[in-house]
Amino acid sequence: MIGICGATGGYRVAVAELPMSVSPATASQDAVVIVKGSHGWAERAISALREGAVGIVVADPGEEDDKVVAELAAVAGRAPVVLDRPRMRADVVADAGVTAAARYLAADAAADVASFRAVVRDAVGWLRVVAGGPLTLRSRAVSAHGVLALLDEAATGRAAVVTVSLLAGRGGSRLRVQAAGETRTEVELDDAADVAVVEVSTIEGALRLPRRRESHERLALRGAISALTGGRPVDDLEAFRHDAALALRLLSSSDN
Structure with a gap:
C-alpha cells in the first residue's frame, strides 16, 4: 500500500477509487506527494523528496525556472516525478x-x-x-x-x-x-x-x-504507482524541459 500525501479535489477522489493500491498519508516520508503546479512547484517537489517522499505528482505544472527543474531531476534520481499535464494525458x-x-x-x-x-x-x-x-x-x-x-x-x-x-x-x-x-x-x-x-x-x-473516461488525476496517480511497483521509467521532467524551453523561444521578444 502506497501512501498519498497532499491529495485534494480530483486527487482525493482518485485515492478513494484506488483502495487496493493507495491510502491517504499525512506526511511526505515514504509517500507519493501531490504538488500544486503553481509557481515554485519544482522547489516544493525538491523539499518533499528531501523529506523522504518516494515519488511526486505535479498537478498541472506551470512555468518554472529550468535550472530548478534540472535540480529536481537530479534530486529525484530514480524516484518517479509524474507531471499531470491535462492536455497531454x-x-x-x-x-x-x-x-x-x-x-x-x-x-x-x-x-x-x-x-x-x-x-x-x-x-x-x-x-x-x-x-x-x-x-x-x-x-x-x-x-x-x-x-x-x-x-x-x-x-x-x-x-x-x-x-x-x-x-x-x-x-x-x-x-x-x-x-x-x-x-x-x-x-x-x-x-x-x-x-x-x-x-x-x-x-x-x-x-x-x-x-478516454478516466480522470487525469487518477491516471497520473496510477502512473506514479506503476513506476514505483513495476519500475516503469518516467521521463516527464525531460519532456517538460524540452517543451518549455522551445515554447519560451517561440514567445521571446528577442530574435535570438
Whole structure:
C-alpha cells in the first residue's frame, strides 16, 4: 500500500477509487506527494523528496525556472516525478503514438490569455510526440494575436508547423494536432467540452479511438504507482524541459 500525501479535489477522489493500491498519508516520508503546479512547484517537489517522499505528482505544472527543474531531476534520481499535464494525458499520448512516416506535422491551437503560454508549450509537446523526438526552432513570427513557428524534427529534418492564436475574452483552449503521411493521425483537444479524441485514417478508412473516461488525476496517480511497483521509467521532467524551453523561444521578444 502506497501512501498519498497532499491529495485534494480530483486527487482525493482518485485515492478513494484506488483502495487496493493507495491510502491517504499525512506526511511526505515514504509517500507519493501531490504538488500544486503553481509557481515554485519544482522547489516544493525538491523539499518533499528531501523529506523522504518516494515519488511526486505535479498537478498541472506551470512555468518554472529550468535550472530548478534540472535540480529536481537530479534530486529525484530514480524516484518517479509524474507531471499531470491535462492536455497531454499519458493515455491519449499513447493512443496517438509516433507517426514515423508522416511527411506533414502541424499543431493548430487557440487559447485565452490565461492559458496561452501553457497551450504553446503543450502544442510543442504534441509535435514532439507525433514526431518521435526533439524539435528545433527554425523561424517564427509573434504578434499581439498569437504565434506562428516553423520547427523541424532533429533526427530526420521533417518540418513541423505550430500556430497558436489568442482568443478574445475567456473560453478555454482548443488544440488540434495532425501527422499526415500514408497514415494520418489527428488529435483534437477541447478544454471547454472536455474532449480528447484521436482519429487514425488510412486509404481503407478512418478509425476514431474510444474516448478516454478516466480522470487525469487518477491516471497520473496510477502512473506514479506503476513506476514505483513495476519500475516503469518516467521521463516527464525531460519532456517538460524540452517543451518549455522551445515554447519560451517561440514567445521571446528577442530574435535570438
